[in-house]
């Protein structure tokens with residue numbers, strides 16, 4: 160069984176689109192494939208038309224019981240999407256995995272143990288990760304023997320790559336297994352000169368770490384997800400389908416040629432060097448100031464652009480959440496008497512919502528109200544149980 164984790168801390172770089180459609184194409188080629196959604200936002204279920212209200216148990220239940228006597232078996236949560244194609248859906252509860260397992264032995268091995276014992280019937284397991292680093296991503300990394308890092312081929316995306324590599328370095332220190340890490344160009348727009356130059360530089364200098372397949376920007380991929388279908392069903396004649404079939408072919412062939420796997424550290428150094436070189440090169444191309452200076456000048460905005468969750472920046476608390484399909488997102492907490500009248504603002508067409516509150520020092524509880532539905536902040540692992548047996552998100556202001 161090959162287990163491939165799709166990881167990048169940067170939000171919106173195409174992880175879920177790649178995970179869903181790669182899994183669908185591997186399945187269409189006759190491989191028994193399981194897609195595991197490790198993002199509490201449960202976007203795979205939404206993108207594959209699994210009715211969220213009918214999901215009784217999800218990957219959280221399997222993971223939380225993985226080392227307990229009364230295990231919830233993987234097969235009990237799996238939904239069949241197509242022939243050879245199964246989904247282990249996620250749920251908002253997954254955001255609570257880290258606090259729930261705090262202090263428990265081998266908490267980072269829950270997914271690996273489940274995969275090794277219960278997913279042996281699959282040829283491929285694809286793991287879609289959240290855009291954050293913590294116990295969930297670490298579980299995915301431990302379970303995987305390969306990592307795909309989707310990278311947008313635009314200028315700002317390269318900052319994301321450098322940051323992601325720093326994260327992987329931290330994870331690598333705790334993770335002794337050998338893993339193959341490869342970069343996949345995602346949302347590639349051939350019409351922009353910069354994207355073309357970035358891709359050609361990447362290919363020229365670092366072909367060993369770079370997959371030959373490229374995922375082009377293709378609106379059919381966006382549409383497919385909004386119709387709840389993988390591209391194999393929505394439009395098999397599309398460019399998006401061709402890209403994913405080529406990716407599936409390349410991955411299948413690479414298993415046969417048995418790529419020499421170097422240590423994670425060596426691979427990371429090579430990819431990191433490539434990211435830095437590319438940043439310098441793209442600065443030169445667009446005549447920009449050095450990226451570090453630019454980031455400093457615009458630091459609050461750039462920080463907001465690059466995180467989800469809650470963060471104290473200067474005197475304010477910034478709340479950022481991703482709800483691409485929501486029409487209204489409000490926040491309610493003990494700072495506004497739990498009245499959801501404080502609205503988050505949509506940030507352009509990004510699907511992100513944000514607001515800024517001037518809170519004084521103290522500990523606060525809050526929840527989001529998304530189109531009338533109350534829920535915890537999926538990007539804040541700090542939670543507490545409320546009187547209804549649900550989770551409130553916790554926030555400490557210093």
Ligand SMILES: Nc1ncnc2c1ncn2[C@@H]1O[C@H](COP(=O)(O)OP(=O)(O)OP(=O)(O)O)[C@@H](O)[C@H]1O
Nearest residue numbers: 170171172173174175176290346375376377380381
């Ligand atoms: N190749 C592509 N062509 C067109 N649209 C794309 C492509 N890849 C992703 N998108 C769109 O970009 C948005 C973000 O993609 P996606 O949800 O796959 O990113 P993600 O990395 O999983 O995000 P998150 O970090 O929030 O989980 C979605 O609206 C998706 O439909």
Ligand SMILES: [Mg+2]
Nearest residue numbers: 174175198202
């Ligand atoms: Mg995603």
